[in-house]
Amino acid sequence: MSFRIRVLVAFLPVAVVPLVVFGLGARSVARERLTEEYRTRVEAAARGIRQDLRRRGDDVDRRLVALRDEAVADNRLRRALVGVRAERPYLLDYAGGAMRLAGLDMLQLQNNRGRILSSGHFRNEYDRFAPGIHLLLQVVPDRMALVRARTPDGSFLVLARARTFRVGSQTLGFAGGMTLDTGFVAALAADRELRVALITPHDTLASRGADSTDQVVAQVVVPYIDEAAFGGLAAARIVVSHSLGALETWRSGLDEWFRTAALISIAAALLLALWVSFQVSRPLAQLAARTEAVDFDRLDAEFPIERHDEIGALARVLHGLMSRLRSGTARLREMERRATIGELAQQVNHDVKNGLAPLRHFFRHLWRVADQRPRDLPRVVEDRRAAVASGLEYLEGLAANYARLTTAVERRPCDVEAAVRETLAGLPVPEHVQVVHHLGSGIPAVAADPIVLRRILENLLRNAVDSINGTAGVVSVTTAVVPGENAVPPGVRITVADTGKGMTAAERDRAFEAFYSTKPGGTGLGLTIVRRLVHDLGGRVAITPRDGAGTAFVVELPGSRDDA
């Protein structure tokens, strides 16, 4: 995860978490406050409904009292009650007239056995037994109840009160009431946020349709009598609930603003994070890019050290590091130059010594012949002329190579067998060492400089002879064909093996390092020169431990595309 993304991720919670905490807290506080306020309003409404019912009941009762007084004073009613037949129609119509006069919606006149003597709202229900109303007259507290009164085609709900009175020897009762309908219930819910529902076992009247958010509830319980289908005294409930719609609306508004604020905060956080990360990562990226461009050949990188922040501190560190690197590199180059000159001198020394060795050997042999067999001197000189010429030619080629001061090798078809033979001819071999060669047939020419090929062979053979220290041993040279592939012509594998002391694995790993030698007085350059020359010819060299004792150096050189 990049530094920039980490900064972005870090900024998001910083921007959103406080908003979330604020939003949740605000919602919780608002809910508590509003719910409490709603509860207060609902309870106040319930108290108002109780008072309203009481007031309406008292109003009905006052009318019943007036009707009672009139009834007691009514002689025709009195005659009807004592059975005067001619007054029976008067009795039957009495409640109707009284009901209309009193402004009631329901009125019954009952005797003390619950039988209807006259009914205002249902004229022809006379003589019917009405136990519900009788119950109201007898046992209901305050003689006030919600009564579902029967009509010919159904029923209707009234808030009823009852009054008893005596006419002669009869105890009579008036039960009267006023209609409770949806309008009445709606009037109870003056606040449109309130829902008032009158719930009876028969049905429900509500000021408005139920709302899924109606929650805060208070209720008023009122005795209920279903006179239309008498089932005893029951309870009706006037339930007041408050819609939490306003709260939900407030919440929705808060949520909307919260979402908007969150989006804005997130956007601002992202922009700020981008800016911060850009401010931080850009100089870092520049430092990285400049540091990445640093090489031994490019030590000119500059770092902005003028900043006074952490980036500036880092730049100054890199600047100092760069300065030290530049001075170190200069010293290193000087050392390398010196080392290269020294190596070159050593190499020249080594090569010259190798070229002079056959000449020294020739002259020693010549001096010995001159001392011992002077007459043979001309013959000996003649016999060794070719060798001497070859040695001189080697030295001349060597000198020419160094004169050019280049590592580029002149490559031409070169006979490996001839190079092996010439090298072996000039190789000083102690008496305890036997040198043998196994030159394969059909060995192709390799693309090489003959002097270079000879230098390779001389170095390998001298090392092999030197490895046989004091005891009898054998040095062998073997050539073989390396099959070509596709367009690559066949090459030559030259193996120089000895039966000497051999090399450990550690010695083999370091064998090609410059100045590394296991021989007393060795320069440690022979194998280094061999590897470099082989590589210059496009070949490769490897050391193979031999079974038993000794070491084998295997050189593979690419074949020439032209015949030698």
Place this chain on the structure above:
Amino acid sequence: MPSSGDTIVVAVPGPIDPAAAPLARSTGERILFRQLYQSLIELGCDGSVRPGLARAWHASDGGHGWVFTLRSDARFWDGVPVTAADVRASWLSHEIAASDAAPWAGAAADAVTVVDDTTLVVLLETAASAVPRAFADPRLAVVKRVAGLGASLGTGARWLDATAELPTAMPVAGRSGPVLVFTAVSGDPRDAIDAGADAVLTDDPATVAYAAGRAELASIPLPWDRSYVLLGAWSGDSAPDGAALARDAVRVEARAALLPEWWTAASQCEITVGAPMPDSGARGPIAYLRDDAVARAIAERLVVIAGDSARARGYGATELEVVLRRGGAVAAVMPIPRMVFDPCVARRAVRALSQSLPGGVLPLVDVRRRLIVRSALSGVYVEWDGVPRWR
């Protein structure tokens, strides 16, 4: 509207629309139209047949055809002689349905043939040995429609003054008698009396009692003209007591019902009625005509007698017919006329109403109206079916 001179103000149950003639829809229209229009024959107070527009008639084709000869002096109010073609056109114009009042079967265009100006033949489906009384039905009165005139022309002894504010029946030229001004009673009939009406037709007991207390008013009981019956099944334990209903439940002058004679006489009629509607099956309340206070009172009392689950409900006339045909009521409290022109026609009408109701016809109460008139008033008489007329 106090009367003056030869003008008599008649207050009747409304509404009154002269344009509806001759098909009366209310008691008021029924009384008004009786003053204005004539049928081919008329019935005397004893129910005997007497000439109307037709001076003579006789049977043909074994009683399947009846030949009527019009009076030569029969005139419309505009003086134009009444022809047999006018009679046929009149019957065609208001399209008396065969099941309603007409004695013939099918369309009048097929049943009525004009022979000449004064002769027409009416073919009956069932042979009649005597001239059918249905030809006296006011619904078969002869009228002539005139474009632009509010009411049809008639042939009676009074003509309708269409220009008057209230329906006014004027004596035709050459005839004497008072001018009759008809007004519909709305609200308390006593208000009509106090406003100067000379005759008030009412069944309101308070009005009757009020008139009894005023010496200048006379209360003439009209014949028991309606019987209220329960059509359909009765669910109570015992049949309703008609006398009790008449005494306590019904607030008009009533008595325990006696089925009219024609009901028994019509038991032999071949009655075919339309099939009930597909979803018929009696259920629901006891139905009654919403505007009929007597039927409502009876139905409400029946609800009390039948028990807590019973209900009663009032309907308009058309709505009630549909409800009954669909079986939307378990029973119906309906009035049937006690005097009819044709028992079979009347029986068919009742049967059509009650065909989807289970059970039969239970007579409940008979009722009648009274005609409250000023004592000094003369010339009023009551026809055989209880309709008052003025000479």
